Amino acid sequence: MWNGEEEWKVPEVLKCEGIRELHAWMEEEWDSVERSSCQTAAGRALWKHVIKDPVAEILAGEAHLKTLHDKMRRDKQNNAREISGVVLAVRTLWFDSKLEAAIKSFDGADSQVVLLGAGMDARAYRLNFLKDSRIFEVDLPKLLDTKTALIDAAMRQQMEPPLTLMAKSMTRVAADIREKDWLEKLQRCGFIPQMKTIWILEGILYYLHHLQALEVLRSIGANCSLAHTVLLADFMNKSLSEEPKYHFYSDWPEHLLPTLGFSHVNLSQIGDPDAHFGLFHDPLNLFNKLRCLPRSVQIHPEDGTPCRRLYLVQASGSPTTQQIE
Numbered sequence: 172m173w174n175g176e177e178e179w180k181v182p183e184v185l186k187c188e189g190i191r192e193l194h195a196w197m198e199e200e201w202d203s204v205e206r207s208s209c210q211t212a213a214g215r216a217l218w219k220h221v222i223k224d225p226v227a228e229i230l231a232g233e234a235h236l237k238t239l240h241d242k243m244r245r246d247k248q249n250n251a252r253e254i255s256g257v258v259l260a261v262r263t264l265w266f267d268s269k270l271e272a273a274i275k276s277f278d279g280a281d282s283q284v285v286l287l288g289a290g291m292d293a294r295a296y297r298l299n300f301l302k303d304s305r306i307f308e309v310d311l312p313k314l315l316d317t318k319t320a321l322i323d324a325a326m327r328q329q330m331e332p333p334l335t336l337m338a339k340s341m342t343r344v345a346a347d348i349r350e351k352d353w354l355e356k357l358q359r360c361g362f363i364p365q366m367k368t369i370w371i372l373e374g375i376l377y378y379l380h381h382l383q384a385l386e387v388l389r390s391i392g393a394n395c396s397l398a399h400t401v402l403l404a405d406f407m408n409k410s411l412s413e414e415p416k417y418h419f420y421s422d423w424p425e426h427l428l429p430t431l432g433f434s435h436v437n438l439s440q441i442g443d444p445d446a447h448f449g450l451f452h453d454p455l456n457l458f459n460k461l462r463c464l465p466r467s468v469q470i471h472p473e474d475g476t477p478c479r480r481l482y483l484v485q486a487s488g489s490p491t492t493q494q495i496e
């Protein structure tokens with residue numbers, strides 16, 4: 172368990188000149204949405220007692236690691252009820268566990284996993300249960316080019332154990348999912364609409380405008396009529412999305428998704444039994460307080476603060492369930 176006392180030290184892997192130059196360029200040239208991919212990688216790197224991600228430090232870079240480390244240290248010193256990054260850690264573990272369960276439910280059939288807004292995600296390198304799955308990472312061209320350069324640099328560093336691809340295959344697809352042609356680009360890179368597929372939309376929907384997010388979800392929902400399709404996605408509620416950088420939100424994803432082609436929807440809140448992972452030690456933590464209130468409540472009756480909720484949602488559909496309905 173991380174004790175919060177450690178002083179910050181630059182990890183050895185980040186001392187390589189090529190990697191430092193890439194990160195310096197990213198800090199200069201990338202916008203806040205692109206840089207958010209490094210923040211989530213920093214979360215995985217610093218919650219290493221629960222997430223084993225061999226490239227998280229390299230992908231995150233020094234600046235993001237140091238910022239989060241300092242916040243975590245302050246939280247620990249102040250006996251905060253929640254330590255910074257805990258939501259990221261829970262979210263990662265929730266997606267990992269639902270992804271594994273979905274792959275198992277396919278009973279050994281060939282499967283595809285598509286990560287939309289993949290950012291610095293390294294599931295293809297860290298999850299052994301993806302050994303029979305074809306992975307597609309979709310993100311903006313600039314981001315994917317840099318990620319490839321960072322991963323190549325990591326491979327050259329001869330890490331111990333050596334960095335290897337765990338998935339059956341991994342294809343990076345440069346596409347802007349706000350544009351109409353992203354699905355076509357995905358298919359041109361080998362995605363097969365008739366094959367069982369798990370879609371991972373982690374930390375992406377709320378960066379899209381409302382109609383763009385609906386269009387993306389509708390395109391995925393349409394695939395339910397062709398093959399067993401599982402969607403794993405996180406949704407912000409209205410109160411959580413009220414920062415200028417966020418746009419799309421849904422207070423009731425379980426009502427929305429059936430209108431877009433999905434037949435089964437399960438929703439969890441941070442802190443629920445399947446989204447806890449033993450990481451909340453104080454029973455009075457913020458997430459427990461929110462879970463005790465009806466979801467329609469937007470302002471906390473005790474302290475007048477907005478009820479900011481992140482929903483973790485699994486939805487699915489298949490040609491057979493669609494015929495029954």
Ligand SMILES: C[S@@+](CC[C@H](N)C(=O)[O-])C[C@H]1O[C@@H](n2cnc3c(N)ncnc32)[C@H](O)[C@@H]1O
Pocket residue numbers: 204205207208211212287288289290291292309310311314346347348349372373374375378
């Ligand atoms: C918060 S990061 C999440 C990354 C990753 N899914 C994770 O959880 O670590 C958001 C990612 O979405 C990507 N993104 C944002 N808008 C996009 C768009 N219109 N098309 C493709 N990718 C986009 C960004 O480049 C960034 O990598």
